Amino acid sequence: MHYIVVLFIILFSSNAAFAKQIEVVVGWTKPPYVISEQDSGFELELVRAILLEMGHDMAPIYVPFGRTASIMKKGGMDIGLTLNPGHDIDPAILTDAYVYYQNVAVSRTDRNFEINEIQDLLGHSVIAFQTAISVLGEEFKNTLAHQKNYMELAQQDRQVSLLLLGSVDVVVLDRNIFEYVKHQLPVEKQHDTKIHELFPVSAYSAAISDEQLRNQFNEVLALFIKDGRYQSLLDKFGLFNFIEDQPMQPAKKLN
Known part of the structure; x- marks a missing residue:
């Protein structure tokens, strides 16, 4: 009996030595991806579950x-x-893509704007999410970066409110974020809106400097995608599975 107790203590101590609290930098609320006031959202719950599978807390x-x-x-x-290579970050420390955003331009239907390409945004007041100029491609950057009626906001709920109030012509943000925020507003503030699909689906990764931690993250992420846990979280937050539409990529070499 004494031997069993000692063995249990040794095993517990060994596991505790490898387990650690992982500090994760997260952009402010972007529901349904990040809901900071609840420590929830698709990205948070996915990464928390991956780290827990690895034996760590987030x-x-x-x-x-x-x-x-x-x-x-x-x-x-x-x-x-x-994060993705469009940000000012070393691509070598990025994990495999774990989330996909579908950025779109949105206008009020009653404005009757014809916006079929990025150039059509010229002449309109546009509010986009922070870092949009960096990640939405050269054409978007060259078209809008120096326009006086273009700005970026961190608070995407404010973007949606400004659009529905008529204070801005167009907002540029993820489709799921827009739909989520819009439907949280009172009925009297609702207006019909039009989605303009100007951008391809964007893949985002996590930045992890520690190579071993990054490789383990990729392995567990692949497991979640394979065994259905990834899809279950997408379903929980009403998100489309863009991974199924992506071309197969060769697995990253694990050193």
């Missing part, structure tokens, strides 16, 4: 979305979420 640290890359570059944090 400690989210909320920052303005545009600051995640710069914070990761300074070091000291374990993981930064919702």
